[in-house]
Amino acid sequence: MTPGTARLALFTGAALNSAVIATTSTVAALVAVDVLGRAWGGVPGTAAVVGTGLGALLVTALTHRAGTGTALRIGYLASALGAAAGAVAVPLGHIPLLVAAMLLIGLGNAAAQLSRYAAAELVPARRRGVAIGLIVWAGTVGAVGGPLLLLPTARLAEAVGRPALSGAFLLSVPAGLLAALAVSGLRTARRPRTGRGVPVRTVLGSPAGRDGLAVMVTGQVVMAAVMTSVPVQLHLHHHGLDVVGAVLAAHTLGMFVLSPLTGRLVDRLGPGRVMVLGLGTLLASTVVAASGALVPQAVGLFALGYGWNLCFVGGSASLAVGLPAEQRTDVEGSVEAVVWVSAAAGTLTSTVVLALAGWSALTLAAGALVVVPALLVLVDRRQTQPRRAGSPAETRR
DSSP states (O other): OOHHHHHHHHHHHHHHHHHHHHHHHHHHHHHHHHHHOGGGTTHHHHHHHHHHHHHHHHHHHHHHHHOHHHHHHHHHHHHHHHHHHHHHHHHHTOHHHHHHHHHHHHHHHHHHHHHHHHHHTTSOGGGHHHHHHHHHHTHHHHHHHHHHTHHHHHHHHHHTTSOGGGHHHHHHHHHHHHHHHHTTTOOOOOOOOSSSOOOHHHHHHSHHHHHHHHHHHHHHHHHHHHHHHHHHHHHHTTOOHHHHHHHHHHHHHHHHTTHHHHHHHHHHHOHHHHHHHHHHHHHHHHHHHTTOOHHHHHHHHHHHHHHHHHHHHHHHHHHHHHSOHHHHHHHHHHHHHHHHHHHHHHHHHHHHHHHHHOHHHHHHHHHHTTHHHHHHHHHHHHHHTGGGTTOHHHHTO
8 A cells, every 4th residue: 555545544534433423422412411411411422532542542552563554443443333332322311331332432533543643654754744634634524524414314313213312323333334444455564662661751851742742631621621511501502403513513623624734834833833823722712602602602612623723733743753753652642542531531520510600611711721731832942942043943843
């Protein structure tokens, strides 16, 4: 398989699986609210986030043992199995089975997320920002199209005698299988471990690792906290699935559609500047969305999505460019796990905060989280730039 064909396979798998995670996480939150009450709407989403974190470690380990292609296939097959379990759980209102289903779907999401690093390895270092951005951009196809299919799939499910909310899970079963099929021709050598892994102090001791980790964790927590509560907040205000789908489509459009632009910004300006820009965009977006009115909320959620994108692509490039080759696979997998497990806290507590304090308090509190990582990146940039003054390519960090 040529590098171009391999990138297409990675793109297709990530696009299909993004539809799975976007639709099922939305519907699972609504099922949990209907069965357990509004404060528990974040439970299935938290399971998906935890599954992604654990899946990052599993996919990384499989990459070492069997190669990238096999690791991604297993992740996508787990996602299809989770969707099938969710289609069974929804009619029964069986929350434990639904949580287990979202855990498996999270494993597939981990495979999709880590595929961006596989794409980065196929190009020279100077083009890795664009390569990462293109794989993240694959999420546009499913993450924007998926929510828009919520109402049609609900009607289709009802037409065949199934509950409306099971439609998203029924759609996700073939999507997960097709994602596994897309990467079935990907042949990559396994990556044997060169040692016992990379110590945490090594990651935190490197500006590239420290800044990438801090910014990606913050971006994921802020985005997860707000996004998890959006369908619940709209549902409680008696908006239908068409409105829920449209607002989430605006958010996911912001998350993915400008990824190629973000990749070019990383390659031109350096990951550091892009990460700072992302944190600032996150803060502004939460202020706009805090009003709760439908139009400002949709605009704010689009900006929230792009702020996350800047943090995600910038942080990923910081790891892909700024770390030694022998450390990358372990560090990327470990950072991915930390990012998603940290986001689980935001996902789980978001609907609790929404129930106790309201939408505005939730969004403003989430936005305030960007202050500390922004200061960290700025301090690291100031400390490293003088030592790199002789190297134009590196001063862009």
